[in-house]
Amino acid sequence: MSQPRTRVLVVDDEPSVLLEISGALKRHYDVVTAQSAEEAESILAKERIDLLLTDLRLPGNDGLHLLESAKTVSPDLPVVIMSGHGTIEEAVRATRMGAADFVEKPFGPDRLNVTVERALELKALKRENESLRSLAGRADEMVGESHAMEQIRAEVAKVARSEAKVLITGESGAGKELVARAIHRQSARARGPFEKLNCAALPKDLVESELFGYEKGAFTGAAQMKRGRLEAADLGTLFLDEVGDMSLDTQAKFLRAIETGEIERLGGTRTIQVDARIVAATNKNLTEEIQAGRFREDLFYRLSVVPIHVQPLRARREDIPLLIRHFMEGFGHEHGRPRRKLEPEAIERLTRYSWPGNVRELKNLIERLLIMSEGESIGVREVEQALPARTEEEPVSEIRAARDRAERDAILTTLRQCSWNVTEAAKRLGMDRGYLHRKIKRYGLVRDAQGA
Incomplete structure (x- = not known):
């Protein structure tokens, strides 16, 4: 660079x-x-x-x-x-x-x-x-000592040294942005800007103008020129969150931009050179999106040079007590609350919960508990009141987590051996094709260079 x-x-x-x-x-x-x-x-x-x-x-x-x-x-x-x-x-x-x-x-x-x-x-x-300041607030937010977290840290350390594009997959709230920031922080671009664009947070027709920028008068309401996120991320990193929600028209223009390193603002004719590293994330199964005609296959291969999957919180329950302590300390300082602690029974109850909203849900619940509860400690009663009614629970089991990891690895290996022919892979694994598709979606598996 x-x-x-x-x-x-x-x-x-x-x-x-x-x-x-x-x-x-x-x-x-x-x-x-x-x-x-x-x-x-x-x-x-x-x-x-x-x-x-x-x-x-x-x-x-x-x-x-x-x-x-x-x-x-x-x-x-x-x-x-x-x-x-x-x-x-x-x-x-x-x-x-x-x-x-x-x-x-x-x-x-x-x-x-x-x-x-x-x-x-x-x-x-x-x-x-x-x-x-940003890193001080975020550097330690990739909290956890589970095998899944150690694997992500190792993958981040390797990919950060390169300029390769990264596709981060995982459920909503699992911590995909934290992984993207860790890649930026450990890269040669760390002193450059880190720009973020959430493709799902804007109407699809506005994503393009946010991404590429626009000239004055390009459309109704464009009272002055605005640089897009790609320009703003020059010599830094652009994090495209929920890239699976990008429209096909914008996908085509974005593909050309990352292939050529050139963009044009909306309403403009001048070519602008940009040098931004692209890290994308999605909670969708992009393989299914491609098959449904909603995502470009060529863009998928461009973005997923290095795929990183973030496991849901229920698959790494051993990290929950560490996350609880981390959020308790952080929110204690933020809200000026005295040092509090969760009783062991309360921690055990939180560890059993399935966390469909993942780390984001846990973070919000800990903040609510800290603000609303009184006393030096927080017990299981307060936790029960804070959790949604009739919560789905799963048994805390190292065996279950190990089994899930083994199943995911076996499916991914077989798919690569079959060049991602799902029908052939299902036969080898002794699974129904539809069931295998559900497993691929559950584990957030994406086709990488090895399977191309």
């Missing part, structure tokens, strides 16, 4: 000033110039710019107006205001509007380079701090 040169946009209405500043900066940066705020806004809408250096006094809209519009398009863009006649009030206003610095003309090349370096370093520090 090559690092592109930093691009600086310099805005001044005097050609001699533009020439002087460009000459001082071009040794270390790619420099783009404009002589008005309107010209600069057009460049910002079309090109990747890493820093804006603008004069305060400009014909037409001034530098403060340009600062405001630039921050609307790209909130984390560092902006340095230059002025030969600036006042303290203007400097204060620029700073409050988000300017990284306010410098007075004239200045020499050394001062100019120091100012630009400092503004870029400030941007890098802000991004790193945001990343560290």
